[in-house]
Amino acid sequence: MDKVCFGIDVGGTTVKLGLFNLDGKVLDKWEIITRTENNGEYILQDIADSLKLKMKEKSIDKSKVAGAGIGVPGPVKADGTILKAANLGWGVFNVAKTLENLTGIKVKAGNDANVAALGEMWQGGGRGCKNVVMVTLGTGVGGGIIIDGEIVAGTNGAAGEIGHIHVEDDETEVCGCGKKGCLEQMASATGVVRLAKKAMEVSDMPSSLRNQEISAKSIFDEVKAKDSLAIEIAEKFGKYLGTALCNIAVVTDPEVFVIGGGVSKAGTILLEYIKKHYDMHAFSACKSAKFTLAKLGNDAGIIGAAKLVL
Incomplete structure (x- = not known):
């Protein structure tokens, strides 16, 4: 199988996830509920579990995953640290490193609006x-x-x-x-x-x-x-x-x-x-x-x- 990557968009009610080839073609997309209780402590674990489940379903070896990108609703520093996401209950922590540790996949994080802008530049209105x-x-x-x-x-x-x-x-x-x-x-x-x-x-x-x-x-x-x-x-x-x-x-x-x-x-x-x-x-x-x-x-x-x- 050719290499693939994941795109993740965290919203206040649902998390949207997509599986892509390296040309940006959507191979699959799905959603999970955003569990915001307990200051959103389950969100990243739920995402990690969902990615692992998809890899198992599609028989994708971890070595074939180029990485995962994640957009989150709040200011995100270049190293993947979110400074706060009020509607998720999150405080300051490194989203990218946390999800990397949960999945064993390379992760890059960005603010959701910035990430959407990148998507529109690549394949949309821009x-x-x-x-x-x-x-x-x-x-x-x-x-x-x-x-x-x-x-x-x-x-x-x-x-x-x-x-x-x-x-x-x-x-x-x-x-x-x-x-x-x-x-x-x-x-x-x-x-x-x-x-x-x-x-x-x-x-x-x-x-x-x-x-x-x-x-x-x-x-x-x-x-x-x-x-x-x-x-x-x-x-x-x-x-x-x-x-x-x-x-x-x-x-x-x-x-x-x-x-x-x-x-x-x-x-x-x-x-x-x-x-x-x-x-x-x-x-x-x-x-x-x-x-x-x-x-x-x-x-x-x-x-x-x-x-x-x-």
Whole structure:
């Protein structure tokens, strides 16, 4: 049998796992439950057991495994040390070395958003590019920065935490990080809903949004239907995110911004509002950056994790 590797994406409810050949082709993928009880002490053992079971099922000798990559939700240092993963209950420890000891397989670890960005660069929305910024618009706003094909992690693994760029001085509510006025409060799925609720409070403009449950999807559906208030909300969203990406561009100078996460399901109309405000404020040399939607969906994490070891 040819050599293989594993890609692992640890989420708050499930761990996604993939078996790949060295060209990055998915040979198999599966999931296990993330057991977060007792501060997540079972998670890595469960992963190790699942990998061993898969190797037995597929008759894979350990000598044929090039390694395993793992993406985890928290800042990860270059040596594989995670500095905290609150939703898993983890404190500071070396994820890579711990999983290596449990499996006998070489392991590389990275932040989950950075790893997903690597996956999108390799096989998704950033394919063919070496300088990529990925933005994930979900419950929060995550990001990953790839320069010359390599993840930029920074000293503490916190590079790419773009959701916590300060964008609004007048914000009174506190972000999950403890600060006020973060991009995450304006451009995440929950952030767009907040913008909509505020807009409906201060404006008496008629809108179909007033007669339905507000979600990022319903807002952009109404934008497509030319609802004036929805368009106003999309403009505000686009201004916050587009301007923030201008600031990121003058530091990273990417070829492409890949937009993923649940909000990106709105489709290309989302990119129009982001790019409009990006083009207004971008430094001239950075204006050629492209905007694309993520293509790998839930597989970005396992594909990027595999790429970590290849």
